[in-house]
Amino acid sequence: MDVTPEAPGPAGSPRAASISLHGIQKRYPNGTEAVRELSLDVRAGELVVLIGPSGCGKSTVLRMINRLIEPTSGRIMLGDEDVTDVDPVRLRRRIGYVIQNVGLFPHQTVRANVATVPGLLRWPKGQTRARVDELLDLVGLDPAQFGGRYPHELSGGQRQRVGVARALAADPVVLLMDEPFSAVDPIVRARLQEEFLRLQAEVRKTIVLVTHDLDEAVRLGDRIAVLSQGGHLEQYDTPAALLGAPATPFVREFVGADRGIRRLVVTPLDRDSLDPLAGDTATDLPTVPLDGSAYDALGVLLTSGRDRLVVTDDGRPVGALTRQRLLDLGRATG
Numbered sequence: 001m002d003v004t005p006e007a008p009g010p011a012g013s014p015r016a017a018s019i020s021l022h023g024i025q026k027r028y029p030n031g032t033e034a035v036r037e038l039s040l041d042v043r044a045g046e047l048v049v050l051i052g053p054s055g056c057g058k059s060t061v062l063r064m065i066n067r068l069i070e071p072t073s074g075r076i077m078l079g080d081e082d083v084t085d086v087d088p089v090r091l092r093r094r095i096g097y098v099i100q101n102v103g104l105f106p107h108q109t110v111r112a113n114v115a116t117v118p119g120l121l122r123w124p125k126g127q128t129r130a131r132v133d134e135l136l137d138l139v140g141l142d143p144a145q146f147g148g149r150y151p152h153e154l155s156g157g158q159r160q161r162v163g164v165a166r167a168l169a170a171d172p173v174v175l176l177m178d179e180p181f182s183a184v185d186p187i188v189r190a191r192l193q194e195e196f197l198r199l200q201a202e203v204r205k206t207i208v209l210v211t212h213d214l215d216e217a218v219r220l221g222d223r224i225a226v227l228s229q230g231g232h233l234e235q236y237d238t239p240a241a242l243l244g245a246p247a248t249p250f251v252r253e254f255v256g257a258d259r260g261i262r263r264l265v266v267t268p269l270d271r272d273s274l275d276p277l278a279g280d281t282a283t284d285l286p287t288v289p290l291d292g293s294a295y296d297a298l299g300v301l302l303t304s305g306r307d308r309l310v311v312t313d314d315g316r317p318v319g320a321l322t323r324q325r326l327l328d329l330g331r332a333t334g
């Protein structure tokens, strides 16, 4: 595995490192035991969400990974390298970090902000400029239009995108994100989440993202780690497994009574579980595409007032679903 930051790969290069936390602990000087003992593995290219109530140690865990906070004990591996003892400054150049409100430098242009780490790494100017423009394109900002602006000349969502571009600039092997979308309104937030998923499909970084928003966790996470006080790992699972079978009373309460609905969001429409089309159906029933979710299908039924719909693939009807069937899909097993 190549983890040197000095050799920038083209955007889309799948360079990512796994992260392993082995029994990490953090006791602050005032005696607070923010994280008692946590072990967690994140696979290369995986997006893992840390979620839990306020003060349970999420940010502390995240900041121990890039050593903004020194663990009291325990080991942290990046790929097969123990980074507990490496120079934190060097380490941070291999780890992108995105925080709420972004923390852009206000007196620097968008281009200069995104070029921060390449500048520290002394990349040649032409190479840096090309990389910065490529990244701005990747996060959906036209470099010609936005490159010369200052942060105060951007919307909250645009600033957030610059923050993501800056974190990706030196092609880090890991991206850490602390409440990255919480400073924008819900509509912008949903759009940013969607764009972010598209971006991740392209760059395939290893991402650890902290949020207190369960819907965000379910939408973004390949796996979700639910933490309780003291950084105690209650459950580490896919969104569907977490919602379908909460492992502890804490998780059950945390995911709440509406987990059935949330579960529908992560339940794909499976061709094999569709009812066959009857002769009468395809004409006037509402439709939903096969690549939608059970939640999308339920939404279509509720707005149309019907109790049956047709599922289409590339516009062609492939089967039908009843409202009851969809409700059964959302019924949790745990």
Ligand SMILES: Nc1ncnc2c1ncn2[C@@H]1O[C@H](COP(=O)(O)OP(=O)(O)OP(=O)(O)O)[C@@H](O)[C@H]1O
Residues within 6 Å of the ligand: 028, 029, 030, 032, 033, 034, 052, 053, 054, 055, 056, 057, 058, 059, 060, 061, 212
């Ligand atoms: N520098 C510090 N000194 C002492 N205690 C701290 C320090 N930073 C955090 N803590 C305490 O450690 C615990 C975990 O804090 P942390 O910020 O990691 O939680 P969090 O889960 O990210 O919370 P939130 O969701 O509210 O941001 C809390 O009890 C907090 O008060």
